[in-house]
Amino acid sequence: MRQAFYDRLEQIARSDKNLYILTANLGFRFLDRIRSTCSEQFLDVGVAEANMISLAAGMSTCGKNVYCYSIIPFLTMRAYEQVRVDVCYHGLKVKLVGMGAGFTYGLEGFTHFGIEDLALMRALPELHIVAPDTVENAVKVAELSYSHPFPLYIRLGRAGVHSPDAQPSIRRIGEASVVREGRHLAIIATGNMVPVCDVVAGQLARDGIAATLVNMHTIRPFDSEMVRRCAAEHPIIVTAEEHSITGGLGSAVAEVLAEAPYTGRFARIGIPEKLDTVIGHADYLWDHYGLSAQKIYSRLMKMLKQESEGAAHVLQS
Amino acid sequence: MEVDCERLVALAKKVRLHTLDIVCRTRCPHIGPAFSCIELLVSLYFNTLKTCPEHPEDPERDRFIFSKGHACPALYSVLFERGFISRERMQGFAVNGGTMQQHPDYNLGCGIEFSTGSLGHGLSVGAGMAYALKKDNSPARVFVMLSDGELNEGSTWEAVLFAAHHKLNNLVLIIDYNRMQALGFTHDTLQLDPLAAKFEAFNWAPQTIDGHNFQAILSSLDLASREDSKPSVVIAETVKGKGVSFMENNLQWHYDCPNSDQYALACGEIE
Numbered sequence: 001m002r003q004a005f006y007d008r009l010e011q012i013a014r015s016d017k018n019l020y021i022l023t024a025n026l027g028f029r030f031l032d033r034i035r036s037t038c039s040e041q042f043l044d045v046g047v048a049e050a051n052m053i054s055l056a057a058g059m060s061t062c063g064k065n066v067y068c069y070s071i072i073p074f075l076t077m078r079a080y081e082q083v084r085v086d087v088c089y090h091g092l093k094v095k096l097v098g099m100g101a102g103f104t105y106g107l108e109g110f111t112h113f114g115i116e117d118l119a120l121m122r123a124l125p126e127l128h129i130v131a132p133d134t135v136e137n138a139v140k141v142a143e144l145s146y147s148h149p150f151p152l153y154i155r156l157g158r159a160g161v162h163s164p165d166a167q168p169s170i171r172r173i174g175e176a177s178v179v180r181e182g183r184h185l186a187i188i189a190t191g192n193m194v195p196v197c198d199v200v201a202g203q204l205a206r207d208g209i210a211a212t213l214v215n216m217h218t219i220r221p222f223d224s225e226m227v228r229r230c231a232a233e234h235p236i237i238v239t240a241e242e243h244s245i246t247g248g249l250g251s252a253v254a255e256v257l258a259e260a261p262y263t264g265r266f267a268r269i270g271i272p273e274k275l276d277t278v279i280g281h282a283d284y285l286w287d288h289y290g291l292s293a294q295k296i297y298s299r300l301m302k303m304l305k306q307e308s309e310g311a312a313h314v315l316q317s
Numbered sequence: 318m319e320v321d322c323e324r325l326v327a328l329a330k331k332v333r334l335h336t337l338d339i340v341c342r343t344r345c346p347h348i349g350p351a352f353s354c355i356e357l358l359v360s361l362y363f364n365t366l367k368t369c370p371e372h373p374e375d376p377e378r379d380r381f382i383f384s385k386g387h388a389c390p391a392l393y394s395v396l397f398e399r400g401f402i403s404r405e406r407m408q409g410f411a412v413n414g415g416t417m418q419q420h421p422d423y424n425l426g427c428g429i430e431f432s433t434g435s436l437g438h439g440l441s442v443g444a445g446m447a448y449a450l451k452k453d454n455s456p457a458r459v460f461v462m463l464s465d466g467e468l469n470e471g472s473t474w475e476a477v478l479f480a481a482h483h484k485l486n487n488l489v490l491i492i493d494y495n496r497m498q499a500l501g502f503t504h505d506t507l508q509l510d511p512l513a514a515k516f517e518a519f520n521w522a523p524q525t526i527d528g529h530n531f532q533a534i535l536s537s538l539d540l541a542s543r544e545d546s547k548p549s550v551v552i553a554e555t556v557k558g559k560g561v562s563f564m565e566n567n568l569q570w571h572y573d574c575p576n577s578d579q580y581a582l583a584c585g586e587i588e
Contacts, residue, residue, distance in 0.1 A: 046475075046478065058448075058449065
């Protein structure tokens with residue numbers, strides 16, 4: 001995903017000398033190409049994330065279109081106050097490209113997990129947030145980000161996942177896309193969880209259950225209208241994200257539903273606030289924390305069963 | 318260099334009085350750190366900086382970042398004297414319904430190149446500006462003023478490394494070295510000395526001067542602007558609360574505002 005993102009960005013950079021890519025000393029191999037073909041626009045600032053964000057802000061005031069790259073927690077947390085003041089308060093169109101959504105870094109462990117970033121970044125005024133789910137959508141985000149008129153946080157995730165028809169589904173930042181439609185329940189997912197939930201929806205379909213799947217790739221500005229549409233048409237809404245259960249997509253959807261108001265059933269699927277001591281690759285951790293397709297499928301089936309039993313109970317009484 | 322220092326001395330007096338006035342009118346803090354940098358600010362805005370209120374967006378203007386934003390009554394007074402801030406705008410300083418908060422705000426315009434208030438950002442932002450301007454072969458220079466307390470911040474030293482590595486000779490750092498920070502003397506908090514040697518070791522071109530002497534300030538800024546391969550730092554030895562005897566080197570005036578008797582005394586001493 002990140003390779004495709006940067007390959008597209010490299011093409012754009014070659015035609016615009018004002019585009020700069022800053023990295024806090026990360027990106028071995030996959031930044032090689034952009035580093036060699038656009039060497040005057042590539043800047044490794046060293047292991048200094050806070051300085052990188054302020055540098056980018058200063059460069060931006062002088063007319064540069066700046067992308068900053070690091071691993072999610074270092075980019076979003078180490079430099080959070082610089083993002084808040086230097087980028088967001090000034091409304092500068094700096095792009096923050098974070099790698100490693102959720103458990104992407106697997107065995108590298110806790111320090112490298114991006115599991116609280118959406119909560120943090122969602123609280124910042126002005127900042128837009130987008131989380132592509134596939135290689136094709138990451139390329140599309142590279143294109144859309146170039147002239148995006150707000151500060152933008154781009155949350156990159158798992159490598160090698162492609163869109164079904166090898167075409168991007170993201171049309172516009174801020175406009176959620178519908179992957180499939182069904183009447184029994186709606187799944188609203190973001191980033192890595194979109195392809196996983198598509199598998200889940202396929203399994204449900206084989207059981208005769210029709211699910212709507214929404215790709216909520218943009219977390220800010222939030223497509224509240226899409227959530228209200230889901231609420232109007234579905235008795236069950238579930239969110240799925242590779243992020244803490246607190247403060248991310250699930251919270252954003254809950255805020256809309258609470259004000260809608262929504263009388264159906266709602267559940268958030270995400271990472272618990274407190275992690276266990278267990279380690280593993282991302283797939284292993286997904287399964288451990290209930291984010292694998294199989295675990296999500298089982299949880300949804302249980303919910304659906306409870307709902308139908310509840311409905312039968314209401315009918316009997 | 319031939320400069321009319323008398324004019325600058327007169328301006329400094331005016332700015333110091335104006336600073337005292339707006340501090341007393343609004344009961345705002347930080348008069349001590351404002352008074353320590355008045356000669357530095359007057360030198361910048363009335364001699365060194367190539368910028369003017371008629372063309373505040375000129376891409377080739379020099380940039381100035383006032384990183385020690387808490388001392389903004391001094392900055393606002395200089396910007397007012399220089400014509401960047403209107404008298405009407407000044408009325409909105411530190412009052413309900415006004416627009417000028419107690420830290421400089423870029424969104425106001427008025428010649429404020431960057432919002433500050435959180436310490437330790439200014440040098441990094443200035444380095445970013447200097448880097449971008451250098452890439453464009455711009456003649457513009459970037460001046461950043463830091464408090465000594467900001468040298469406690471790790472991000473400042475990240476920027477120190479960056480600026481030297483990239484040979485940002487269009488970047489001039491001015492340290493208002495009044496040797497007092499929020500809870501006491503710098504040497505009791507985190508010892509900064511030997512400060513010039515630290516910068517020298519980091520491949521900067523340091524100068525240490527009397528930060529209240531116009532001839533010294535102007536000469537150092539002139540020399541800094543002619544540096545050909547290194548970023549420059551002017552370590553300005555200053556006095557917190559400079560110009561009013563009972564405020565000098567007294568931490569109380571990092572926080573307090575003079576009462577009417579003290580105001581009268583201060584006016585007398587400044588005049």
